[in-house]
Amino acid sequence: MEFEPVGIAHSRLSTAGAPPFQSVFSQEEGEIEIFPEFREGLKSIEGFSHLIILSCFDRATCRALIEKPLTDGVADHGIFACRHFNRPNPIGISYMTLTNVDGCRLSVTGMDLLDGTPILDIKPYVPAFDSIPDARSGWVSEEHIGRIRETSARSGHPHKICRPSE
């Protein structure tokens, strides 16, 4: 299946390892630029506070089936049971807060993508469709989440391991 980028991320995060691990914990600002031929697709986007950004982890280092997520560090987890970017199809999900729309440029906070990351799709986040607060988080414990939150707050400072999103 062949997909073409519809846009590109503009971000201060240009160093491998700089991005926060989960966009939801990021206060990093940035821009999503949609290419002019797709501009019409932004019509009525301004009413949504949060966007689902599908991107391509173009700097993933391999297509692994097993990874040791940094937040766990010890145990192996299947790639479909973690959020590591080294995936068979390196598609990332970010949730960004939309702060402004100016032509083809969307200003956002919650940026967790390296500068120049190709954007595959944007969907509006609708809590009635997308929010499942009582889902069970498997091996991802409160301790892991606390660690990700803390690390993501240091966004812009290189982490030990390059991972645009975990």
Place this chain on the structure above:
Amino acid sequence: MEFEPVGIAHSRLSTAGAPPFQSVFSQEEGEIEIFPEFREGLKSIEGFSHLIILSCFDRATCRALIEKPLTDGVADHGIFACRHFNRPNPIGISYMTLTNVDGCRLSVTGMDLLDGTPILDIKPYVPAFDSIPDARSGWVSEEHIGRIRETSARSGHPHKICRPSE
């Protein structure tokens, strides 16, 4: 960018127009089959109650920039401001409840994909990362949501318009 399916959806929904509009409102059962070469990637997935399923809307009819979502019906919305499957990159997001893992086969409820839909990726749903209950839903009103909920409850019965997910 070239992506390969990692699996396939098995679903009772084989008629264009049968699928519910949002997986979260669907009680439809089905299976996600992961191809044997990716089976290792399922390790430790069983602890998660909900999975994010990225699929390819392989029966989308075009790649539109503007659509009239059924739930609104009147106003045009940009494709990046709605969930219609006729997208520049026809990638779908479904959230399914994981009920059983048997080798390469994941039993799920919340199926909203046509039988045979290619699966691109599976990620575990983690409320701390993915749930934003207070996001603002733009043009998607409570009335729209009620209509989608109601229509999705009739899953398996063809709707007026073919749409795997809106």
